[in-house]
Amino acid sequence: MKFLSLAIKDLKELVRDRKGLFFILVFPIFFMLVFGFAFGGMGQSNTPYKLAIVNHDSSVNIPMTGESVNFGKNLTQILEEAQYENSDVHLFNVTKVSESQAEELLKTRNIDVALIIPDNFSESVLALINHTILSATNPLVASGSTTPEITSTLIIRGDTGFMNFGVSQGILVGILAKYQDEIVTQTQNEVRATPGAQPKEFLKSKVEPIEGTQNFTSFDFIAPGMIVFAIIFLATTVAANFTREVESGTLTRLKLTRMKGFDILFGGLIPWSLVVVFQVIILLAVAIAIGFHWQGGVNSILLAILVGVIGGIASIALGMIISAFVQNVGQAGNLGTLITVPASFLVGAFFPLPDVEIFGVPFNAFLPWTHTLDALRALLTYGGGWNEIAYSVGVSVFLTVILFAIGVVLFTKNRLKAES
Amino acid sequence: MDNMVDYIIETQDISRDFNGFRAVDGLSLQIKKGEVFGFLGPNGAGKTTAINMMVGLLKPTSGRVIIQGQDMDKFDKASIGVCPQELVLWEHLTCQESLKLIGDMYEVPKDVLKLRVDQLLEDLFLTDKANTLVKNLSGGMKRRLNLAMAVVHRPEIVVMDEPSEGLDPQSRQVLWKYILSLRDEGKTVILTTHLMDEADRLSDRVAIIDHGKLLKLDTPDNLKKEIGGGDIVEVTLSDASLNSKVIEKIKGKENVFSILEVDGIINLRALNAMGKLPQIIGDIEETGARMVDLSMRQNTLEDVFIDLTGTSLRE
Numbered sequence: 001m002k003f004l005s006l007a008i009k010d011l012k013e014l015v016r017d018r019k020g021l022f023f024i025l026v027f028p029i030f031f032m033l034v035f036g037f038a039f040g041g042m043g044q045s046n047t048p049y050k051l052a053i054v055n056h057d058s059s060v061n062i063p064m065t066g067e068s069v070n071f072g073k074n075l076t077q078i079l080e081e082a083q084y085e086n087s088d089v090h091l092f093n094v095t096k097v098s099e100s101q102a103e104e105l106l107k108t109r110n111i112d113v114a115l116i117i118p119d120n121f122s123e124s125v126l127a128l129i130n131h132t133i134l135s136a137t138n139p140l141v142a143s144g145s146t147t148p149e150i151t152s153t154l155i156i157r158g159d160t161g162f163m164n165f166g167v168s169q170g171i172l173v174g175i176l177a178k179y180q181d182e183i184v185t186q187t188q189n190e191v192r193a194t195p196g197a198q199p200k201e202f203l204k205s206k207v208e209p210i211e212g213t214q215n216f217t218s219f220d221f222i223a224p225g226m227i228v229f230a231i232i233f234l235a236t237t238v239a240a241n242f243t244r245e246v247e248s249g250t251l252t253r254l255k256l257t258r259m260k261g262f263d264i265l266f267g268g269l270i271p272w273s274l275v276v277v278f279q280v281i282i283l284l285a286v287a288i289a290i291g292f293h294w295q296g297g298v299n300s301i302l303l304a305i306l307v308g309v310i311g312g313i314a315s316i317a318l319g320m321i322i323s324a325f326v327q328n329v330g331q332a333g334n335l336g337t338l339i340t341v342p343a344s345f346l347v348g349a350f351f352p353l354p355d356v357e358i359f360g361v362p363f364n365a366f367l368p369w370t371h372t373l374d375a376l377r378a379l380l381t382y383g384g385g386w387n388e389i390a391y392s393v394g395v396s397v398f399l400t401v402i403l404f405a406i407g408v409v410l411f412t413k414n415r416l417k418a419e420s
Numbered sequence: 421m422d423n424m425v426d427y428i429i430e431t432q433d434i435s436r437d438f439n440g441f442r443a444v445d446g447l448s449l450q451i452k453k454g455e456v457f458g459f460l461g462p463n464g465a466g467k468t469t470a471i472n473m474m475v476g477l478l479k480p481t482s483g484r485v486i487i488q489g490q491d492m493d494k495f496d497k498a499s500i501g502v503c504p505q506e507l508v509l510w511e512h513l514t515c516q517e518s519l520k521l522i523g524d525m526y527e528v529p530k531d532v533l534k535l536r537v538d539q540l541l542e543d544l545f546l547t548d549k550a551n552t553l554v555k556n557l558s559g560g561m562k563r564r565l566n567l568a569m570a571v572v573h574r575p576e577i578v579v580m581d582e583p584s585e586g587l588d589p590q591s592r593q594v595l596w597k598y599i600l601s602l603r604d605e606g607k608t609v610i611l612t613t614h615l616m617d618e619a620d621r622l623s624d625r626v627a628i629i630d631h632g633k634l635l636k637l638d639t640p641d642n643l644k645k646e647i648g649g650g651d652i653v654e655v656t657l658s659d660a661s662l663n664s665k666v667i668e669k670i671k672g673k674e675n676v677f678s679i680l681e682v683d684g685i686i687n688l689r690a691l692n693a694m695g696k697l698p699q700i701i702g703d704i705e706e707t708g709a710r711m712v713d714l715s716m717r718q719n720t721l722e723d724v725f726i727d728l729t730g731t732s733l734r735e
Binding site: 253 | 475476477478479492497498500501502504506508509510512513517520521522524525526527553569573
């Protein structure tokens with residue numbers, strides 16, 4: 001039972017190196033807090049986008065009433081008051097700025113989007129109203145009318161590579177189209193003296209969240225991915241730790257004994273698995289503390305810990321493979337990062353990747369963490385139970401065993417044989 | 421077959437290259453069972469590389485190593501214990517835990533191991549520190565533990581790479597005494613050192629090695645005899661550029677066996693050097709050189725090395 005002696009030795013070293021242990025356990029706390037803030041956690045269900053409005057619009061006089069109206073201001077007010085569906089959270093945090101200020105704010109990403117209202121905006125809205133009145137009162141005349149068609153162009157400006165801009169520009173386009181429709185409808189109603197009448201709707205849409213996720217925040221959806229990212233990242237720590245054994249020469253001392261590759265790696269796996277248990281518990285605890293919503297109650301959390309630990313053991317195996325190739329702790333850190341960060345993207349921890357298949361199977365299905373993530377989402381986001389995750393857990397365990405076996409073979413070949 | 425029994429380790433023309441640099445060059449040795457075998461040579465001579473090949477850590481580029489009649493890949497690892505030059509210890513384990521771990525790795529039965537660990541701690545004056553974490557030990561204590569970890573499984577062959585490196589005189593005495601006790605138990609000890617004194621006092625046979633090649637192999641006494649009798653006189657001149665002039669003047673004189681310049685100092689071996697001193701001093705003065713230092717001593721293994729290589733043992 002040489003692996004047991006090595007497991008005890010590793011455990012003692014882990015526990016007695018207080019500083020090292022502190023960093024290992026603090027990492028998941030820090031990690032989850034940072035991502036919690038970054039993805040708008042902290043209990044808020046929807047996040048207002050930051051909109052800067054540059055209003056160049058000149059007011060116009062309404063001929064019928066003689067009233068001076070600035071439709072740019074009117075649009076600004078509508079945007080300020082717009083709210084998410086079935087929510088009291090505003091769609092935008094609006095600031096009114098000059099064009100140069102908007103430019104600066106965009107570059108520093110202090111705003112997500114800028115809307116520039118041209119000086120002829122009110123003029124074009126008035127033209128639209130006139131045209132609508134004419135159409136409503138005498139359609140034949142309207143078709144051949146000489147009423148000027150004044151078109152104004154609202155500019156939605158932003159960084160097209162910025163996700164928040166993508167979302168907020170979509171919302172803005174929708175609101176602007178609705179604004180135009182509302183003007184037309186309202187004018188028609190006034191002309192026909194049928195105040196409040198709305199055109200008959202044949203097509204309707206309704207926002208409906210997945211069952212049970214009504215109160216979920218973006219953080220709730222991304223948290224399983226973040227947990228998987230933190231778990232994969234453990235491979236770097238494990239690789240560094242095993243490489244320290246190489247660097248200090250203690251592995252050479254062990255190499256001279258009757259110890260086999262399996263003994264040192266399985267011996268190392270045991271205490272590091274305990275570390276994984278703590279890390280997964282801490283990750284979930286911190287996530288919950290900062291407002292993580294999940295489905296399925298305590299049962300889901302317990303199963304999530306099990307799933308996370310299996311993923312963590314796969315990371316330990318990956319760390320062992322990394323340590324078979326590097327010469328020092330620095331290299332272990334670099335190679336570890338080089339592998340774990342892309343691996344996190346590949347398994348879809350941050351966002352889904354395009355489907356690329358190998359022999360008819362999605363390429364990331366060969367990575368155990370893909371199944372860890374599937375299982376965590378099934379449990380925490382969609383409230384599934386053991387039946388829903390059994391397949392993912394099974395595949396994850398199978399791939400982890402393969403990864404560990406590869407680790408044993410490579411470590412033995414590269415570290416425990418006489419140097420060529 | 422007798423040959424196999426007599427020699428516990430045999431190297432047959434082993435060489436080792438590192439990126440075009442030949443660290444060990446055609447080394448052929450036969451180490452007898454139960455002897456203390458010393459590898460003497462300066463740092464970088466190839467001693468550690470040779471030893472790493474002999475214990476199975478490094479594959480020779482060419483040649484063959486035979487241990488107890490077995491090829492390298494077949495011998496029982498428990499038959500060798502290696503004490504590396506560097507301190508190779510787990511800082512967060514105690515002395516006792518470290519020894520027990522290594523014992524477990526060699527599959528020493530638990531009850532036997534406990535007794536052995538206690539005995540080793542006592543022999544190497546570490547009993548008081550049995551439960552002290554390695555990181556809290558002094559340098560000398562760490563060195564002794566480093567050695568204890570090499571012998572806890574009672575190997576037939578104990579390899580020590582520069583065991584005195586960094587030891588205080590007290591710890592060195594403990595170490596030397598322990599090495600001799602291993603020989604008394606019939607163990608074979610292979611020792612690398614660049615310290616003449618250590619090689620001279622501990623080794624039954626000494627292999628002098630430099631630039632990866634075996635220069636000479638014999639007992640320390642035979643080696644010293646081989647370069648002949650006589651005493652060594654070392655002369656330092658105020659102007660080292662006159663060394664060659666002085667050497668030319670004295671070379672070939674009666675009973676002067678050798679004279680050469682080593683690290684700026686004139687090294688002269690002569691019979692009855694004491695009686696010859698006035699004449700030597702006279703010869704030096706005749707060349708116009710001025711002496712700033714003169715010393716006389718019996719020859720040592722270092723002088724053997726100087727005789728073989730023309731240079732001193734460099735650090």
